[in-house]
Each structure stands twice: as structure tokens, then as C-alpha cells.
Amino acid sequence: MQHLGFTYDAMEQMRTVIEEMAQRIEQIASSKDKIVVKYDSDGDGLSGALILYRMFVKLKKDADATFVQSPSPVYRVEDAMRDVEIFPNAHFIFIDGENNDDSEDGLAILRKSAKTISIIDHHLSTRKKAPGEIVVTPIWHGLGYEYTSGFLCYEIARRVCDADYEMLWKASLYCDKSTLEYEITEEIEEVGLVLDYISTVMNHEKHSIEFIDKLISSREMRRVEYLSAKDSIDMATRLALSIARWSTLANGTVVVLVEVGRIVESGEFPPRGKVTGRVHDAFIEKDECKGKAVVTIGYTSDSLMVRANKKALEAGFNGNSIIEELKKEMGNIIISGGGHAGASAMKFVRGFDKVVIDAFVRKIAAVG
Ligand SMILES: [Mn+2]
Incomplete structure (x- = not known):
């Protein structure tokens, strides 16, 4: 295993676990x-x-390596039962999920059959790792979500051997909107969008990882996928703009409401958050919105995505704080939520969209 420095110095705190993971991979590879x-x-x-x-x-x-796209970030009991049957005595590596309490029952079943279990994840987690398990997560080392799973894989893989990882780890930061400093080139944007796109659309088609790797490596093939992805986004945005409605509150803030749930199904491309973002970008360019605070709310029957422009943030709007307040005030209706001041999202009990949006808009009206 190679002893290397880290791309970002703060990751020194993860050296032990990253080297441990690299060593485990070397052992597996030599077996x-x-x-x-x-x-x-x-x-x-x-x-x-x-x-x-x-x-x-x-x-x-x-x-000897089988790559499988997980049906959900939670490792369910039924997933584990299938894996035990199809892949007995294998080494399991989970990427970008599974380090959560809800996966515990599934992991417990897998543990009886798997040779080893390793998890590379960056989501908030309060679970405790099981003996023998390696869990690579920035969350347990005082670091944050910005150290994405793909990026963690890069820090591990380059200690095992050199290969062409460059675009991929940067695309991973791009896909998860990491706040880490790196240069976003057109190529990274393209690779990132294509990865997002094919991980959603190919879910139903089940292409092999070899095929996906070929596709990503070929400029021409990648370009075709990129244009398809872009086209889906443009079409969804046009539709969304045609059903968006807006009003100006007494404090001068323009609130844009768009039912993105009517435009794209859950789990399809483009993600509803992206469509909400595009509608927001289009609205802040409109003459009616010039120089005004603008907050865009994209919603479905059980979720809500919020974007705010600079002017709204300067006026004191903070989407994340509003969500925290709503969690306290609305009790069990709110399932989860969070994000940043300018981009946030929440999940609530299906059918409560009108109630939650009304409450949210009242909070926007109280700003400033
Ligand atoms: Mn991720």
C-alpha cells in the first residue's frame, strides 16, 4: 500500500481507516x-x-467483482436475504449508503454469510460499527458531507494502485454539490451530469459496469448521453415553468410555487430538486423579479424543495432555519428536512403539501 498525502489536508484525521480499507482491498485482491x-x-x-x-x-x-446498483440507501432485510443466497462467502463493499440504523437488520443477516463487510459513506449517522466491519465516513472523524463517497473511494483506491480516477472523483464532488475547493471544468460538469443521468435511467435497464465505464470513457458516447440528459432537463423545465405561479408578499419577496411532482416521477430524471433550481434560475432573470428577493418552492404531495436568491438571503431568509422551526411547530407531519440557507428540502406526510406550504410561506412573509 502506498503512503500518500491527502488531496485535502483535513482528511489526515481519516488516515487510519482509509489505509485500513486500502489494505483490506489488497488482501481481497490477492485472494x-x-x-x-x-x-x-x-x-x-x-x-x-x-x-x-x-x-x-x-x-x-x-x-471476481460484481457491481450492483442498490435499490435504496437502506439495506433492507429482503436485500440481505437475496444477497446471502446469490453471493455466499463474498466480500461486500457498500458505497454511498447503508451506514444508517435502518440498515442494521439487513447487515446483521449479511454478516452471517459475508467474508467481510465494508461501508464507504458520508451521510449523517449515529450507528455503531460492528466488529470486523470497516466503515469509512467523514462523519465519524469530525468532517462533513462535502467529502463525498466517490471522493473517499478515490483516496482509498489510489493507495492501492494508480488508474484513471481524476474525472470521476471530481464528478462525484460535482454531483453531490460538495463545497470543497476544486475546479469545475466543462468536462467535469459533463461527466457529472451523465453519471447522474445514467444512474437514474439505467436503473431499469441494468447495464454492466464495464459498459458504463466504456460509455463514460468515450467522448462521443458520453456526449450523446449528455445531450439526452440536457434535453430531459430542458423539457421538464419548460413544462414546470408553464405551471409555475407566483405572487409578491407584503415584505416584497416574490414567492414562486411549482408542483414539480406533476412534471417528473420520483426516482426519474431529472430530479425534482434540479427542476426546482431551473425554474428558480429562470424566474430571477424575469423583469418582474429584477432586484427583488425571490424564493422558489418546488413541491410534490409529500416533499418540498426550496431555492432562494441572494437578495432573499440578504433580507434574512434562511430555508434551513425555517425547516427547523417547522419541525418543532408541526410535530409528526414533518418527516425530515434540512439543507442550507439558499437550498433546502423537506419530507412530510403525504397529502399535507398545502398545509406545509402555507406554513412555509407565512415564515417567508415574516422575514425582514
Ligand atoms: Mn453521496
């Missing part, structure tokens, strides 16, 4: 054992999977 890599169905999960795939190809171990 005849089978490996199963399960990755989350988004650009970050897929970029991590591609990084490990390229690493296994270099190690000539790819023939």
Missing part, C-alpha cells in the same frame, strides 16, 4: 475470493463504483 460492490443510485455512488472498478481492472481482479 481468489469474490467481491460484491453495491452502490447508491446516483452520480456520487456510481462514480465511486467506477473508481473501484478501474482499480480492480488494474489489479486484474475485475472478473
Whole structure:
């Protein structure tokens, strides 16, 4: 294993676990054992999977490695029962999910059959790792979500062997909107969008990781996917703009409401958050909104996504704080939520969209 520095100095705090994970991969690669890599169905999960795939190809171990897109970030009992049956005595590596309490029952079942279990994840987690398990997460080392799963895979993989990881780890940061400093080139934007796109649309088609790797590596093929992705976004945005409605509150803030749930189904491309963002971007360019605070709310029957412009933030709007207040005030109706001042989202009990939006808009009206 190579002793290397870190791309971002703060990650020194994770050195022990990252080197431990690199060593485990080396041990597995030198054995005849089978490996199963399960990755989350988004650009970050897929970029991590591609990084490990390229690493296994270099190690000539790819023939023993099976890559499977996880149906959800929670490892359910039924997933575990299938895995135990299909992949007995394998080493399992989970990317971008599974380090959560809800996965505990599934992991407990897998533990009886798997040779080893490793988890590479960056979501908030209060679970405790089981003996023998390696869990690589910035969350347990005083670091944050900005160190994405694909990026963590990169720090692990490059200690095992060199391969072409460069675009992939940056695309992973791009896909998860990491706040870490890196240069976003057109190519990274393209790779990122294509990874997001194919991890959503190919979910139903089940292409092999080899095929996805070829597609990403070929400029021409990637370009075609990129244009399709862009086209889906443009079409969804046009539709969303045609049903968006807006009003100006007494404090001068323009509130844009758009039912994105009518435009795209859950789990389809483009994600509703992206559509909300596009509608927001289009509205702040409109003459009616010039120089005004603008807050855009995209919603479905059980979720809400919020974007705010600079003017709104300067006036004191903070989407994350409002969500925290609503969690306290509305009790069990709010299931989860959070984010930043300018971009946030929440989940609530299905059918409460009108109630939650009314409460949210009242909070916006009280700003300033
Ligand atoms: Mn992620």
C-alpha cells in the first residue's frame, strides 16, 4: 500500500481507516475470493463504483467483482436475504449508503454469510460499527458531507494502485454539490451530469459496469448521453415553468410555487430538486423579479424543495432555519428536512403539501 498525502489536508484525521480499507482491498485482491460492490443510485455512488472498478481492472481482479446498483440507501432485510443466497462467502463493499440504523437488520443477516463487510459513506449517522466491519465516513472523524463517497473511494483506491480516477472523483464532488475547493471544468460538469443521468435511467435497464465505464470513457458516447440528459432537463423545465405561479408578499419577496411532482416521477430524471433550481434560475432573470428577493418552492404531495436568491438571503431568509422551526411547530407531519440557507428540502406526510406550504410561506412573509 502506498503512503500518500491527502488531496485535502483535513482528511489526515481519516488516515487510519482509509489505509485500513486500502489494505483490506489488497488482501481481497490477492485472494481468489469474490467481491460484491453495491452502490447508491446516483452520480456520487456510481462514480465511486467506477473508481473501484478501474482499480480492480488494474489489479486484474475485475472478473471476481460484481457491481450492483442498490435499490435504496437502506439495506433492507429482503436485500440481505437475496444477497446471502446469490453471493455466499463474498466480500461486500457498500458505497454511498447503508451506514444508517435502518440498515442494521439487513447487515446483521449479511454478516452471517459475508467474508467481510465494508461501508464507504458520508451521510449523517449515529450507528455503531460492528466488529470486523470497516466503515469509512467523514462523519465519524469530525468532517462533513462535502467529502463525498466517490471522493473517499478515490483516496482509498489510489493507495492501492494508480488508474484513471481524476474525472470521476471530481464528478462525484460535482454531483453531490460538495463545497470543497476544486475546479469545475466543462468536462467535469459533463461527466457529472451523465453519471447522474445514467444512474437514474439505467436503473431499469441494468447495464454492466464495464459498459458504463466504456460509455463514460468515450467522448462521443458520453456526449450523446449528455445531450439526452440536457434535453430531459430542458423539457421538464419548460413544462414546470408553464405551471409555475407566483405572487409578491407584503415584505416584497416574490414567492414562486411549482408542483414539480406533476412534471417528473420520483426516482426519474431529472430530479425534482434540479427542476426546482431551473425554474428558480429562470424566474430571477424575469423583469418582474429584477432586484427583488425571490424564493422558489418546488413541491410534490409529500416533499418540498426550496431555492432562494441572494437578495432573499440578504433580507434574512434562511430555508434551513425555517425547516427547523417547522419541525418543532408541526410535530409528526414533518418527516425530515434540512439543507442550507439558499437550498433546502423537506419530507412530510403525504397529502399535507398545502398545509406545509402555507406554513412555509407565512415564515417567508415574516422575514425582514
Ligand atoms: Mn453521496
